Amino acid sequence: MGTKTSERGTKAGRRGPELTPGRIAVLVLAALALIFIFENRGPTEIRLLVPVVTLPLWVALLATALIGAVCGAYAGCVRRRRR
Template structure:
């Protein structure tokens, strides 16, 4: 059940809350829980082959590195788009 808070100073603020908690925080919490669950479900070791060498690491490390690389790329591209 989604409740729109009634901002007394501005009626059209549009902030959504569930049980007094902003939906943005609930969404972030759900994503964090799912990400942690996904990482713990992928603890096996895998071989990661680069052009010249091969590394053996837990799958969660490879997934985390990919996530960080994607976040960095998105942050860099967002900066270019804003200009």
């Protein structure tokens, strides 16, 4: 007995990752953000409330992007739970 396949040729009940326009846009923006982050490698001073921290700009940009991604993922999870 073989497994049933749908019209698209995938196994029944399993769908592969679809490349939607939204996912393509996110991938392009992520690639551009990474290029921007790694092109800005000079040291910079950042004031964190009271202390002044000197670190490479790419570290600050990458940390900010990661914090934003975590906040966005959390907001998406909360939104899905409320439905």
